[in-house]
Amino acid sequence: MKKKAPVAIRVNPDVDPKTHPYISTGLKKNKFGVDLEAALNAYKMASELDYIEIVGIGCHIGSQITEAEPFDNALKSLKALIHELKQLGITVRYLDMGGGLGITYENETPPSLSEYAQAIITELDDPKICLILEPGRVLVGNAGILVSRVLYRKSGSSKDFVIVDAGMNDLLRPTLYHAYHAIEPVQKKDSRLIVADVVGPICESGDFLAVERSIVDIAAGDLLAVMSTGAYGYVMSSNYCSRPRVAEILVKGKQFDVVRQRENYEDLIKGESIPSFIDE
């Protein structure tokens, strides 16, 4: 087409984001990005191509990062590469530092937005470069809750279980990352505390929302709020075990509306068909 395509390369700066291994993306052993040496060669190659315009460089080192240092280290690596590129006559206009700023689920103390900004600004000394950030979780994580009803209580021989109607298909993070989500009764209760596993009704021992959690004594029929599910909650949900996905409700002050309908059984088989070679 004889048009110049603007390109940026996502590099892998080999920085430890000090987060869960499944959400670390900027270490050499992770599948993401191009390592620094290969990136230098890729930029050199791209600079010789007629229909490629080099415009940027980017990275995303991971998610739920609770310290400023990994961002700082990543930026230092990218700056070193930008400097090397400059010496080769290659300039980048955009620097994309990805997302990754963490939130408080339990007692984490991630940098505040201004501390995060300060860490980047202090290191970034090229006023001509356009900085791009891709925050995700920090914007919406604590804006969402998953509401679930207690189905029944079960006393096992070694522990107690609170069985609720939400499961790992609705919120995968606890079983996938052993992630902590606070769980509160929707209606405040002054009852005593119990220690129990809060589990779903799916036929998997990994179907839990909390393990050995101290929560207020609750009864079948009570509603529980699973906190901080605004990010990586619904979007990671599935129809596993033929479970229709939940409705999504947007709340603003005292107003609320259904912004995504609850799925039904028709939705579960939508798009499926019986091939003609199967006998009736």
Ligand SMILES: Cc1ncc(COP(=O)(O)O)c(C=O)c1O
């Ligand atoms: C390239 C990229 N940018 C930004 C994000 C958002 O990350 P977070 O929600 O941790 O801010 C992700 C998440 O996986 C990502 O892969």
